[in-house]
Amino acid sequence: MMTRAGIEIEHGQVWSTDEMVMDFEVIGFLAPFCDVIRKSDGMRGTLEFQHSPRLYFRFVASGR
DSSP states (O other): OOOHHHHHHHHSSSHHHHHHHHHEEEEEEEEEEEEEEEETTOEEEEEEEEEETTTTEEEHHHHO
């Protein structure tokens, strides 16, 4: 598994579970992705995640 710093270099912003739930509403999980709605603007999309340590990254918008 990659470190947070390594994921940030490859994919940009990274969220811990606590950080992710502040920014997103989770609709569902299908590893290694979760379906989310970004709270700031209602944009629906996906986040990729790794299990250990649990980190979320690479938000891809799919529409409202």
